[in-house]
């Protein structure tokens with residue numbers, strides 16, 4: 001009898017976890033149907049304050065999902081006893097938009113206390129940021145929960161470096177279950193936003209430790225980046241990632257790559273490295289609908305990386321701290 005009970009309990013918990021590990025677009029339909037308008041209004045307010053915040057919010061979701069799944073670990077502040085992901089190399093002085101998430105969260109806590117996770121806010125804000133920048137829209141899967149932990153070491157390990165060549169980029173994406181084609185299409189997020197001179201300096205003056213500038217891309221374009229970012233200059237000076245149409249979410253990022261005008265090494269190498277990734281860049285550069293459709297589908301896959309679902313994790317009250 002005891003054995004039968006154990007088997008039934010195991011089966012029930014298996015069914016339960018399978019059901020609950022499914023994210024769904026209708027997750028808040030009963031508990032907080034206004035979540036969509038609250039997040040959208042928060043993104044709209046941020047965008048009208050500073051258009052670049054759309055780019056920053058999109059990137060936050062990416063940097064969250066690549067480090068042990070989409071669980072809002074990136075939002076946890078460091079404390080005296082805890083070092084999180086905000087101070088990891090790829091995020092320090094670079095990841096931004098945290099106050100926008102705080103504002104959205106506090107409005108949600110007013111209207112639907114304890115219901116909407118910070119991880120879901122990040123996923124919705126990423127979608128709304130693309131849409132408000134004139135890019136595509138997609139249905140966001142929901143039901144993620146928030147982590148109790150973050151890992152600075154894993155952020156340093158899993159977020160790809162801008163010095164990467166194509167094989168390293170492909171393996172960084174494969175490590176989280178995404179394909180080479182997801183990588184090429186999601187890199188198109190660099191159609192909006194900016195990079196700091198501090199990020200570009202190794203490419204411009206010491207590519208791969210050689211002491212030389214990068215050998216991929218248009219030399220005149222690299223010279224213009226060198227003028228923007230002189231040796232010893234301000235590392236916080238910004239270069240737009242898409243020099244053609246920096247604020248519109250469009251496929252001009254890929255057109256830039258065809259002309260050698262990719263800002264990061266990891267951008268330009270997608271075309272200059274040749275092979276199938278160059279062909280994909282060419283296809284995306286000439287067909288914006290292809291880019292938009294594939295980008296939307298790839299964002300859904302990005303948002304589905306190892307989400308925490310009930311009974312794991314929690315719904316944080318304040319995205320910066322765990323509840324206890």
Ligand code: HEM
Nearest residue numbers: 055056059062094160161162186189193194195196199266
């Ligand atoms: C393929 C590998 C990728 C690499 C190596 C990479 C690297 C970078 C770097 C170095 C910056 C500039 C950071 C700074 O200077 O402060 C940046 C900015 C940005 N990245 Fe990526 N990224 C990649 C993929 C992605 C993906 C998949 C997304 C989103 C889906 C994304 C969205 C963005 C956005 C929107 C910005 C501008 C952020 C802002 O202006 O605040 N990136 N990325």
